[in-house]
Amino acid sequence: MSKDQHHQGFMDEQTAHSHLFEAHDEHLHEAPKSFFWKYIISFDAKMIAKQFMWFGLFWGFIGALMSVMIRWAISQPGVPFPLIGKFLFPYTNGVIPADWYTSLFTMHGTIMIFLALTPIIIGFIGNFSIPLMIGARDMIFPWLNMASFWTGFAGGVVILASLFLPMGPSGAGWTSYPTIAHKQWLVGPGHSFWLVGLFLVGFSSIMGAINYITTIIRLRAPGMTWGRLPLTIWSLFLTSILNALFIPVLAAGFILLFLDREYGTNFFLAAAITEKGTSGDPILYQHLFWIFGHPEVYIVILPGWGLVADLLSFFSRKPAFGYRGTVISMTAITVLSTVVYGHHMFTTGLSPLLTSAFTTLTLLISIPSGIFFLNWLATIWRGRIQLKTPMIFSLGMVFTFGLGGLTGLHLGAVSTNMMLHNSYFVVGHFHLTMAASSLLASYAALYFWVPKAFGRMMDEKLGVAHFWLTFTPIVYMFCTMFIEGYAGMQRRIYHPNEYNYLQHLQGLNQYIAIFAAIGFFAQFIFLYNLCKSIKSGKKAGNNPWNIGTLEWTVSSPAPFYNFKKIPTVFNGPHEFSNPKFAEKGLNRDFIMQDEYIEGVSP
Amino acid sequence: MFLNMFRKFQKLIFKTVILAAGLASAGFGISQMSSNASAQTRETYHQVSDPKNGGLHAHGKEADMSKSFFDRYAAPKDISSTGHRMMWLFRYTSWVTLFFFVLMAGALVGFIWVYRDRPGRVAYYTHGHSTTMEAVVPKILDIAVFVSLDLVLIGASFLHTGGSFGIPYTQLKYSIDHPIWDFPKGPDVVNVQIMPQQWVWNFRYAGNDGVFGTEDDITTVNQLVVPKGRKVMAQIKSKDVIHGFWMTNVRIQMDAIPGMVTRFWFDTTQTGEYEITCAHHCGTNHYKMKAFLKVIEDQDFIAWTKENSDWAQAAYDANDPSTKWGWNWSLYQ
């Protein structure tokens, strides 16, 4: 089939169903004027994206503050937490007590993953980029989109409320394993609040996912074939599939656990404990949790992968290397991620057959990972690398993902996992993948799209300062954690000094704590930069980065309906530095996706 | 007004940054300094860490700076006959990943420098279609990683654990003597039942008669006594929440789960007292749920068993529920 026919076929598909929709008398209305409909109950994906952004940043700061408290407790045993300690823990004179320590790491993990990272890397990136990048006027179900944010918000409120409960928030770890998560051992309503809050947050993610998937399938502008989608959109599509399919699994686990806690059922309780005859199974919960949990870790990184793949190409002024390979490997990881979850449960006495199977499947993931990773490197190879802030963050992400991903292999082999499970090695691994890679990718996205979202550029100098003061601490901190894990330090312990063989690690622990504080304070640079830029930054033109994807064809900030006329797409998203441009008399090194140039556009 | 606030804020930020940078260097100093404020005993440590005792600063021991970096932060001493395989695999993985990581990071940094934007620089136009030479190189690299790392890890894990996809393990060409899931049996093997609860470890030995659940069973708390050189087979089950039985010195970790018996075996090559830790978060005092592994000579162990079993028989109190836990060993053999 020639390119032309292909194109024609696609047009048919686009128009085929449109008569059904055209006739629909549900039209979008004019941009809302009142504060309430504009900023609170907004149906506009771009505004919802901003809502998610502020929501995520708010929680990010709470989560980061908690991580600093965690580090303080570990490294300064018995010393009151400075400044706010006396208010928070008056009964211990400001010292972080042991039971609060369990709540701190639980809430830190929960908040960071579900309330800081997910809203930004999926809520913000998704809502902002999907309609603009595929050439649509809005998400396909604006109402659902609004409901998604506010459900997530309600979940956040529940979690926030749980922080002020008299018996404190949940302290079962973000994995919430029974039976420590049962009422018998975790008295107080904190954990039930946690379950309800996360249930709502999960529901919000499902609504978002339904919206994203349908929008990407249905609202692509004419000519925006699957092969011309920006990689960000591809990765959001895959993420949404995982979200839609696996959050319900977690929801089922949460329902059962909630019933166990509040209605005395014993799904996850053994007979010996309940004396009720029939015996539940705590391991069942672990299966349910990790069937969700492993896809979840890819949920929070996939949009980052796609985004970084795009940004590396944009700022190297070079097409993404091996577009098709990147897409295929991301898809392969999406599929594989559903069958490797057992690597979190190697020590639960799984049969050797299962552990070897899970080891093999887990390590298989490194093949597609390697492919897109090397495609990233090949993308910047022989490029013309412009070190703008989004690019710096992307490059940082490549570095940390390499580190974090490769240490996943130590953990993936059951043999070495026996020695590293539940140690700081794991903590180092997942912080480098999640707290470093996903975080840096989220920041790249913010720096990249703030000009389009708010119409103003962010300050480059402050951006660079923010990068180095974030990147350096996280690499130092989390790599040090590998040393500690290797030396045998367990995770989730309040005072490592309790053990003689861990006492010599105290120096390292303090070292990490200091970098955690630096990392935390560095975020204020970002906040300052963001607020200042929104108010008085340099005005961004339509296309400040000189990039060809569709969002840069409209004015900044993007108008309410995104596109006056739905664009027709002719080119891939990464058409840079084609030598033919000069022949055609173009004095720039990129073309827009909706620009038809004889002899250049396919 | 806003602008003013921002300016002030800006100053504040820069001050914090400078402060943080200062702190960093200070911290680096502290962490690298060797000090003799070390060697606190357990007792004093407890006093110091007690919050009610007023915020005293409890240091751990300082690292021994006379050692090389690798020795200083080495894994705890390996006292098992199987741990070296794990250590080998760990080191192998680390070196190979390090190699690839350096390669990759080198490429990253190198590319950033060599291809940085400067006047006259033109990017090379390619989509990296799979037929071209340049697209083959990444694939070769990827396969190299897979073969050198993943296959070794998979293979070694199989050998180590005895996982063999249903093929009888002993028939594998490269099978090794004691994969960790090849449970030993027989008169020479010491059998132990372990039942943790919040936040202590209970151990149970069969005693003189070699049968669990009889009056001469030895029970200990927070102390696992084993003979050097003999294989120890353990069945483990939790009384309340999930705990993780972790002997760092033996490189064995196994979850203790309520309502389910899990098993593992180990042996030891050196006498001494070692720490056993709880690896799974199990509540407020998880961090001090600690037991001791006491490795003694075989003849001492025989004497120890005899003495304690006799004592247990004599002191047996049918009304004391605290020692009446355990399960039928053979059910889970």
Add this chain to the structure above:
Amino acid sequence: MQITLSTASTTVGRPKLTHSQVGMFVTMASFAMLFGTLLMSYLLIRSRQVNWPPIGVEPLSPMMPALSTLVLLISSGLFHASCTRLKTQKIAEAKMFWRIGTYLGAVFMVLQFFICWQWRIEGLVAGESLFASIIYTLIGVHFFHALASWLSLIWVYFKSKFWSGTSEAPSVSEAPLITTWFWHFLDAVWIVTFVLIFVG
């Protein structure tokens, strides 16, 4: 200003799924995972027990649940009939089928409630045995989804704009169609649940 979300604007083509139908497919896949997980948990829990139902608990009679299954099936059929009438613009008939379907939906839920109530009176208490807990959970989770779906069916009924289409613009039947889809979906889920609990 009237701007539609849609992309291209001309011509006819092969009949295809509407946007909402695609969305509903994704939704159903999502909820299928939820019920699938619960049913898998049920099977796992069941396979671990020696006696099922446990000693001292009478096996549950499938008669009443079979009745409610039948009611649900009929209501599903009625909704389907209603949608086919809607396509051919027989609005009055469509509305009538819809109405009866909704009544039967209510009957189904009342029956479910009644069945559980009866068990409860006979001494099958959730929380006392895993058997009771998991069965009440399965029925309960299904019940609440049915309730939500039922409310959406009523809402569609009273939204007159869905019922005033013309044969030139048959897409008005979109909302009725997808809400009934979810009802059919719950129907299917219930049949699987029924078979697993009372037959298998």
